[in-house]
Amino acid sequence: MILRPRLKFLPDGRQGEGLLPYVIAVMVYLCGMALFAGFSIQSGINNWSNGLVSRVSIQIEATDKVVREQETIAALKMLQATPGIKSAQVIADSEVMKLISPWLGDISLMADLPMPSLIDVELSNPGSINSDALKVRLKDIAPHAEVDDHQTWMSDVLSLASTLRTVALIMVLMVILCTIAIVVFGCRTGLATHKKSVELMHLMGAEDSTIAREFHRTFMMHGLKGGIIGTLLAVLTLYILSNIMENIGEGLLTSFNPDASIIIMLCLLPLFSMGLAMITASLTVRRALLKLV
Amino acid sequence: MLKFENVGMRYGTGDEVLRDLNFHLEAGSFHFLTGPSGAGKTSLLKLLYLAHKPSRGLINFSGKDIATQSHRDLPKIRRRIGIVFQDFRLFEHMTAFENVALPLKIHGATDAQIKDHVEELLAWVGLKDRINARPSTLSGGEQQRVAIARALINKPDLLLADEPTGNIDPEMGRKIMHLFVELNKLGTTTVLATHDQEFVKSMGASVLMLERGRIMQLPGHTPRDPQKKKWGR
Numbered sequence: 001m002i003l004r005p006r007l008k009f010l011p012d013g014r015q016g017e018g019l020l021p022y023v024i025a026v027m028v029y030l031c032g033m034a035l036f037a038g039f040s041i042q043s044g045i046n047n048w049s050n051g052l053v054s055r056v057s058i059q060i061e062a063t064d065k066v067v068r069e070q071e072t073i074a075a076l077k078m079l080q081a082t083p084g085i086k087s088a089q090v091i092a093d094s095e096v097m098k099l100i101s102p103w104l105g106d107i108s109l110m111a112d113l114p115m116p117s118l119i120d121v122e123l124s125n126p127g128s129i130n131s132d133a134l135k136v137r138l139k140d141i142a143p144h145a146e147v148d149d150h151q152t153w154m155s156d157v158l159s160l161a162s163t164l165r166t167v168a169l170i171m172v173l174m175v176i177l178c179t180i181a182i183v184v185f186g187c188r189t190g191l192a193t194h195k196k197s198v199e200l201m202h203l204m205g206a207e208d209s210t211i212a213r214e215f216h217r218t219f220m221m222h223g224l225k226g227g228i229i230g231t232l233l234a235v236l237t238l239y240i241l242s243n244i245m246e247n248i249g250e251g252l253l254t255s256f257n258p259d260a261s262i263i264i265m266l267c268l269l270p271l272f273s274m275g276l277a278m279i280t281a282s283l284t285v286r287r288a289l290l291k292l293v
Numbered sequence: 294m295l296k297f298e299n300v301g302m303r304y305g306t307g308d309e310v311l312r313d314l315n316f317h318l319e320a321g322s323f324h325f326l327t328g329p330s331g332a333g334k335t336s337l338l339k340l341l342y343l344a345h346k347p348s349r350g351l352i353n354f355s356g357k358d359i360a361t362q363s364h365r366d367l368p369k370i371r372r373r374i375g376i377v378f379q380d381f382r383l384f385e386h387m388t389a390f391e392n393v394a395l396p397l398k399i400h401g402a403t404d405a406q407i408k409d410h411v412e413e414l415l416a417w418v419g420l421k422d423r424i425n426a427r428p429s430t431l432s433g434g435e436q437q438r439v440a441i442a443r444a445l446i447n448k449p450d451l452l453l454a455d456e457p458t459g460n461i462d463p464e465m466g467r468k469i470m471h472l473f474v475e476l477n478k479l480g481t482t483t484v485l486a487t488h489d490q491e492f493v494k495s496m497g498a499s500v501l502m503l504e505r506g507r508i509m510q511l512p513g514h515t516p517r518d519p520q521k522k523k524w525g526r
Contacts, residue, residue, distance in 0.1 A: 007399065012386075197384065199498040202368075204371065204376075205447075290364060
């Protein structure tokens, strides 16, 4: 269809839509950023959850140091003997203090503060143990033990991530709908500008597809041009943000580095905008031509 | 070849601008379509070149009822009709050659066929030396001849011309009229719309006269004596 010889009944580059490629570029830029945000959230949450679903933390919260140590040893032995647990180790007091120092400040001044014992458990596979059964067994041998399998707060974080992904998807859909509307308006402007030429072609016996092809070729190029500009701007923005984030810290922010799937997706954006503009223009012109006898 | 039966036409929901049209144009005949301004000549031409559908009645073109033709089938019928507009309607960004070649391209002709036919026809209308000229550099008469060549390039069964001499000087007008007569000799059914009654009388051809949307004079039998009436068939 695209390779058929053109009739060129429309003068090149004079269809009254001069700024259209740049408007499409803005839309593609917004679409790229929203997609990137959605993918990054997904990627970040995956990184988190993959690390956490295979781990369980156990706190022994007895205030009496002797009791705490006895329960810790008993719990450690039981955990190491439990099938489905790859490893279990007590976290040193100094490490525990480091973990809580951001909240309590200089803990060297509070040496007598009773600190809970922490046991870090690595599972063989995610879900390889029954948390509830483990809690019951631990309570028998270490009454002050509390099991944290991260499920409660993980489910809140996953719920938040899911909401953010949905918001990003809605943004992408809105940008696509805006792009379609822009192309429809541009196409109608082109049709109005060249009404006499279109009517003449129609009266000379040109089929709707032949007339529509002249328009959708033009809009296809606008879509491609806008797509390339918008994608380049999005890549530039992500590059700058990535550099800034690298200097800020780790954790969730590390997911700001675009992975291969995001880069491929961004590279496909110009083709997507080209196809979207072409199909929208073709349908708009054909629909308008149907109104002619 | 072309038959109108009880045809009426209106624009939108307005009153009928054409009423109760009944006539038959034989293949290869030549007719003038006349009437005062506002009589409905342009509206009738729109029906003839299938730019508008009748609000009632039957239009039969070469055995096909136009009203029952699908949107997809109409382009094939339109390719059998050549139209010359009063304002020429040439594409300004195209040369004379490209303008005339357009109907052939729509038809799917090869580049070689297009070159041969277009050059031959432009030479026939006296524009051999103006093949690569754009409309803006052509005189009114030359533009009209390009428009005529474009209307004829597909060898249409029906040739329609709306005030073909309206925008050119009288001498060129006579030349153009004689060009239509010559074309009619080749077998093309020809209908020329004009309000120039004197000119019509001087030519003595069949006349379809409209007044306030009704036919006041039916197209008559086209004279056949080639010595007296050149357009006879």
